[in-house]
Amino acid sequence: MTHSDRILMGPGPCNPYPEVIEAFGRPVLGHLDPEFISLLDDTGERLRQVFRTDNPLTFPVSGTGSAGMEAAFVNFVEPGDVVVIGVNGVFGGRMCDVAARAGAEVVRVDAAWGTAIEPQQLLDAHPDPKIIAVVHAETSTGVRNDIADLGAAKGDALLLIDCVTSVGGIPVELDEWGVDIAYSGTQKCLGVPPGLAPLSVSPAAVERIIERPQSWYLDLNMIARYVTGGSARAYHHTAPISMIYALHAGLGVLLDEGLVASFVRHQSCGDTLQTGLVEMGFEMFAEQGHQLPQLTTVVVPTDRLPAGVGEADVRRQLLGHYGIEIGGGLGEFAGKVWRIGLMGHTARRRNVTLLLGALGEILAG
Amino acid sequence: MTHSDRILMGPGPCNPYPEVIEAFGRPVLGHLDPEFISLLDDTGERLRQVFRTDNPLTFPVSGTGSAGMEAAFVNFVEPGDVVVIGVNGVFGGRMCDVAARAGAEVVRVDAAWGTAIEPQQLLDAHPDPKIIAVVHAETSTGVRNDIADLGAAKGDALLLIDCVTSVGGIPVELDEWGVDIAYSGTQKCLGVPPGLAPLSVSPAAVERIIERPQSWYLDLNMIARYVTGGSARAYHHTAPISMIYALHAGLGVLLDEGLVASFVRHQSCGDTLQTGLVEMGFEMFAEQGHQLPQLTTVVVPTDRLPAGVGEADVRRQLLGHYGIEIGGGLGEFAGKVWRIGLMGHTARRRNVTLLLGALGEILAG
Numbered sequence: 001m002t003h004s005d006r007i008l009m010g011p012g013p014c015n016p017y018p019e020v021i022e023a024f025g026r027p028v029l030g031h032l033d034p035e036f037i038s039l040l041d042d043t044g045e046r047l048r049q050v051f052r053t054d055n056p057l058t059f060p061v062s063g064t065g066s067a068g069m070e071a072a073f074v075n076f077v078e079p080g081d082v083v084v085i086g087v088n089g090v091f092g093g094r095m096c097d098v099a100a101r102a103g104a105e106v107v108r109v110d111a112a113w114g115t116a117i118e119p120q121q122l123l124d125a126h127p128d129p130k131i132i133a134v135v136h137a138e139t140s141t142g143v144r145n146d147i148a149d150l151g152a153a154k155g156d157a158l159l160l161i162d163c164v165t166s167v168g169g170i171p172v173e174l175d176e177w178g179v180d181i182a183y184s185g186t187q188k189c190l191g192v193p194p195g196l197a198p199l200s201v202s203p204a205a206v207e208r209i210i211e212r213p214q215s216w217y218l219d220l221n222m223i224a225r226y227v228t229g230g231s232a233r234a235y236h237h238t239a240p241i242s243m244i245y246a247l248h249a250g251l252g253v254l255l256d257e258g259l260v261a262s263f264v265r266h267q268s269c270g271d272t273l274q275t276g277l278v279e280m281g282f283e284m285f286a287e288q289g290h291q292l293p294q295l296t297t298v299v300v301p302t303d304r305l306p307a308g309v310g311e312a313d314v315r316r317q318l319l320g321h322y323g324i325e326i327g328g329g330l331g332e333f334a335g336k337v338w339r340i341g342l343m344g345h346t347a348r349r350r351n352v353t354l355l356l357g358a359l360g361e362i363l364a365g
Numbered sequence: 366m367t368h369s370d371r372i373l374m375g376p377g378p379c380n381p382y383p384e385v386i387e388a389f390g391r392p393v394l395g396h397l398d399p400e401f402i403s404l405l406d407d408t409g410e411r412l413r414q415v416f417r418t419d420n421p422l423t424f425p426v427s428g429t430g431s432a433g434m435e436a437a438f439v440n441f442v443e444p445g446d447v448v449v450i451g452v453n454g455v456f457g458g459r460m461c462d463v464a465a466r467a468g469a470e471v472v473r474v475d476a477a478w479g480t481a482i483e484p485q486q487l488l489d490a491h492p493d494p495k496i497i498a499v500v501h502a503e504t505s506t507g508v509r510n511d512i513a514d515l516g517a518a519k520g521d522a523l524l525l526i527d528c529v530t531s532v533g534g535i536p537v538e539l540d541e542w543g544v545d546i547a548y549s550g551t552q553k554c555l556g557v558p559p560g561l562a563p564l565s566v567s568p569a570a571v572e573r574i575i576e577r578p579q580s581w582y583l584d585l586n587m588i589a590r591y592v593t594g595g596s597a598r599a600y601h602h603t604a605p606i607s608m609i610y611a612l613h614a615g616l617g618v619l620l621d622e623g624l625v626a627s628f629v630r631h632q633s634c635g636d637t638l639q640t641g642l643v644e645m646g647f648e649m650f651a652e653q654g655h656q657l658p659q660l661t662t663v664v665v666p667t668d669r670l671p672a673g674v675g676e677a678d679v680r681r682q683l684l685g686h687y688g689i690e691i692g693g694g695l696g697e698f699a700g701k702v703w704r705i706g707l708m709g710h711t712a713r714r715r716n717v718t719l720l721l722g723a724l725g726e727i728l729a730g
Binding site: 001002003004005006008010012013015016021025026027028030031033035038039042062063064065066067070094097098185187193194195212213214215216217235236237238239240242243246319325330 | 400579
């Protein structure tokens with residue numbers, strides 16, 4: 001069975017940091033072993049630093065980013081609760097689906113894909129929602145939505161944000177912004193393979209966890225007794241031990257580098273890529289001023305492709321001839337947009353140089 | 366931060382096979398990379414061999430065993446559906462909780478912890494249930510419940526079994542037994558760290574997947590388009606790539622050894638341990654004839670412990686002085702029972718010898 005070493009420049013997963021893969025090699029500990037509990041506690045502490053929060057209930061959900069999304073909704077939504085959700089891409093749309101399955105009365109605030117959502121529109125959408133939810137970095141469009149102004153004006157609502165693609169790549173300030181519930185994924189700017197969903201819940205939101213969420217697996221009432229139970233730890237489910245080693249190691253790499261240094265690195269790589277693509281004649285898809293450095297979206301240059309070569313052929317050539325993965329568009333932008341990630345360990349100048357060179361060669365036919 | 370190498374003789378996780386840890390080192394592929402799709406397909410094929418089934422919908426759920434349990438219920442249960450559940454331990458009880466949260470009318474069939482459930486009682490519990498569910502190997506008590514006779518007599522009901530602790534350690538025959546829905550975990554007799562829940566669904570059960578399960582993350586309608594979509598794969602959520610490498614490798618070790626050889630190894634280790642413990646004066650907890658070889662439960666020999674030494678002290682000494690983890694009891698048997706696992710890579714004669722020696726030394730004071 002062929003197993004190639006790719007340069008992962010799609011919308012995630014990224015290439016993991018070497019220290020992360022090393023961590024997978026550590027001996028497996030039991031999920032109630034004091035040594036593992038220490039490591040889990042330290043993982044929570046590292047996550048608090050990365051999320052910029054003091055929230056005690058900060059831990060990795062035992063599933064991928066979408067499990068984090070589901071945990072973020074099902075623990076707070078009871079049938080009939082009003083949830084305002086900003087939608088300018090796939091993941092905002094997914095939030096609506098998840099919230100509706102928990103019985104929410106969803107109030108959608110749509111913005112065109114490729115543009116950002118105006119925070120005031122979220123605030124004006126309903127006089128008294130239980131939750132206002134928005135995706136910070138839309139992985140489907142490469143757009144950053146502004147969060148900072150929502151917290152101060154949210155009233156009694158809980159502010160819920162998706163940080164899957166933002167954490168580690170651009171500033172995220174849960175406490176300063178007044179965010180109540182935030183989830184992320186490991187496979188983007190944290191430089192860890194997919195498998196866990198870091199989640200953080202403010203003390204105010206902890207008070208509003210519903211009594212019996214529809215999901216047993218994601219029930220924060222029970223999970224909190226394991227992850228923050230102190231000496232009274234209660235087994236809930238067996239934690240994904242080795243994945244937590246990997247996350248712990250990836251957070252260590254990020255914090256050793258420093259959050260600001262990581263943001264600068266991601267920004268620098270993204271700027272260089274975007275400048276290079278524009279110089280090659282590409283048109284950016286995401287709105288100016290809201291472009292993510294870690295995830296660049298460009299309009300497929302249909303008129304510049306060699307004769308008989310479609311956009312999927314270009315991606316196939318990148319993969320087959322260069323071992324580079326980039327992402328296609330989603331939804332109505334399938335075939336029309338490429339998504340190029342520079343996240344985590346992938347966010348290196350050399351990868352920018354490589355991709356621009358490879359694209360140039362392919363477009364030259 | 367201390368990180369010891371334990372001999373994991375608790376109720377799971379077990380020690381992983383060395384080949385499994387090696388697999389974690391493989392380069393990360395994208396979840397839509399043709400090479401990863403091939404590996405995922407092959408993982409499904411290996412799971413079919415291990416589950417002894419032809420079910421096309423056989424794949425690892427992106428969560429630990431309890432996520433498998435939740436997927437097994439929420440995709441089939443609508444409010445008011447009657448679900449008969451056998452309960453003779455923690456995991457049968459958990460099934461009731463999960464099913465009830467999906468709106469099931471749960472009909473419990475209880476048996477004393479430590480004893481097996483009589484299949485006829487499950488069949489007689491309700492005239493027309495939608496699901497009959499039972500745990501094959503109860504991890505909380507070390508008891509094997511008989512499944513083989515349920516399939517032929519189940520009528521229109523779907524037969525749902527928890528194989529978390531059984532698969533790879535004792536015979537599991539999904540197709541021969543007429544099982545419709547089965548889930549497992551990776552960290553027991555498959556010799557892989559925790560993190561995935563292999564799931565298999567019969568074609569008859571696929572026809573009865575409900576339209577819109579309450580869980581988006583576990584929605585089999587959408588997941589099936591990714592895992593069995595052929596050329597029309599649709600992205601659902603990012604698969605936990607590296608964990609799937611690990612599972613694929615663990616299944617390879619198991620199939621290379623051969624299922625029957627693995628059962629013989631687990632049985633031999635369990636027999637040797639149980640004989641040794643009885644010779645030392647221990648009393649077995651699980652009912653004769655239904656004792657799991659891979660998970661031995663013994664009554665704590667309170668009267669034989671050195672003065673001032675409690676059962677938790679014994680477990681602490683095993684962990685601290687010998688690096689051996691065994692499990693305590695759960696629920697009302699906390700403090701009264703020990704659970705000793707010999708699963709996956711841990712199921713080695715040398716570990717039996719070691720544990721009996723260590724226990725002998727500790728009891729000698």
